Amino acid sequence: MPTLKIPTPLRPYTDGQSEVKVSGTNVEAAMRNLVDKYPALEQHLFADGEMRAFVNLFLGENNIKDLQGVETPLEEESTLRIIPSIAGGQYVL
Secondary structure (H helix, E strand, C coil), X not given: CCEEECCHHHHHHHCCCXXXXXXXXXXXXXXXXXXXXXXXXXXXXXXXXXXXXXXXXXXXXXXXXXXXXXXXXXXXXXXXXXECCCCCCCCCC
């Protein structure tokens, strides 16, 4: 089963787990399986049935947006990571 690595801010919704085994042959199926297991995550990852734009998912070192998006295939040994977007700071000219 693919492994999904959970960032610290989302761990309260996965009973503190940093990694969750998920089923699915592509990223979308794996993410749906994750929210099936942990329904409280859905509001943080999905809006109107679609993955939120600020949710960054990496398969190995590759952003899935640079691959096939949510249709990116997964292998049994795949590791998918949720990388939280970071905002803030000051823009200086």
